[in-house]
Amino acid sequence: MAILDTVRPGDVISSDLLNRIIGLLNEHDALLAGGNGGGSQTGLLLTGFSPAQQQNIGKNLTLFGNFDFPLATNAVSIDGVPISPAALLAGSNNIQLVFTIPTNLSVPSGQTKSVLVRIVNSKGTDQKPYVLLPQVAGAPNPSISDARDVVSGNAILRSSREARITGLNFATPAANNQVSLVLNPGPAQVSFPLVVKAGSQIQTAPLPSTLLVDMPALTNAHGIAIGDSAPATLSVTVPNANVAATLGISLERTS
Incomplete structure (x- = not known):
C-alpha cells in the first residue's frame, strides 16, 4: 500500500491520506509483530476482505484466508x-468467515477508524488493517428461516427448479428484494442473481413472508456431477437494511 502523494506547502492534508498512513503503519506493525517465529503466518492466514477496504459498523464483513475447521477453533x-464462533454467519467455512461488525465498536459520524483484524488458529497468527465507518440507521434486517424445493418440499434445492424462501422483514413489493445464491463460497465463489417471481407473498413481521425464485442451471464447469449436490448460500438483501439475510443450503444438479 505505497503512498505516492507528494505534500507541498499549502496543500490540504486529507483524511484519506492520513487513513492510508495509519493503515500502512498498522500493516508494518503487524509484520514486525509476526516476523519472528512462534507459528506466525503473516499474510498467509488472512488474505483479504469483502468489502475490500471499508465497511460500516453493524454490517457484514467477510474475511478470506486459511482458517481452521471446525470454525470454533478460530x-x-x-x-x-x-x-464469538456463534456469531459466524451462514457461508463461513475454511476459506471465508462472515460476521456482522459488532455494534459495541464506535466511530463518530462523518469519521473513519483504522483498526486491526486479527486471526489466531492452529496454523498461526495473522492480522491486517481495515477501515471502519460509522453505523447507519436502516430498515429492519431481514432473516431467512427456511428454503424448500416447491415441488418436492425437500430442503435440498434443485438446479433449474423453483424454490420457496421463507423469512421475516422482506421488502415490499417483493421485486424490491435482491436475492442471490453463492456456490462454492470463498475467493473463487460463483454468484447467481435470482429473480423474484410472481406468487411471492410479503407480510408484516411477525407474520412470515415468502419469495419464489428459480434456482440456477448448473453445468460441468461448476464441478458438480448430475445427481450430486454442493453447499451454497442464499442471501436476501433489503434496501436500506444494514445486513442481508443468509441461509446455508444444499443445491442438487438435476441435468
Whole structure:
C-alpha cells in the first residue's frame, strides 16, 4: 500500500491520506509483530476482505484466508473485540468467515477508524488493517428461516427448479428484494442473481413472508456431477437494511 502523494506547502492534508498512513503503519506493525517465529503466518492466514477496504459498523464483513475447521477453533477479533464462533454467519467455512461488525465498536459520524483484524488458529497468527465507518440507521434486517424445493418440499434445492424462501422483514413489493445464491463460497465463489417471481407473498413481521425464485442451471464447469449436490448460500438483501439475510443450503444438479 505505497503512498505516492507528494505534500507541498499549502496543500490540504486529507483524511484519506492520513487513513492510508495509519493503515500502512498498522500493516508494518503487524509484520514486525509476526516476523519472528512462534507459528506466525503473516499474510498467509488472512488474505483479504469483502468489502475490500471499508465497511460500516453493524454490517457484514467477510474475511478470506486459511482458517481452521471446525470454525470454533478460530479466534477472530476486530479492534480487540472478539467475534464469538456463534456469531459466524451462514457461508463461513475454511476459506471465508462472515460476521456482522459488532455494534459495541464506535466511530463518530462523518469519521473513519483504522483498526486491526486479527486471526489466531492452529496454523498461526495473522492480522491486517481495515477501515471502519460509522453505523447507519436502516430498515429492519431481514432473516431467512427456511428454503424448500416447491415441488418436492425437500430442503435440498434443485438446479433449474423453483424454490420457496421463507423469512421475516422482506421488502415490499417483493421485486424490491435482491436475492442471490453463492456456490462454492470463498475467493473463487460463483454468484447467481435470482429473480423474484410472481406468487411471492410479503407480510408484516411477525407474520412470515415468502419469495419464489428459480434456482440456477448448473453445468460441468461448476464441478458438480448430475445427481450430486454442493453447499451454497442464499442471501436476501433489503434496501436500506444494514445486513442481508443468509441461509446455508444444499443445491442438487438435476441435468
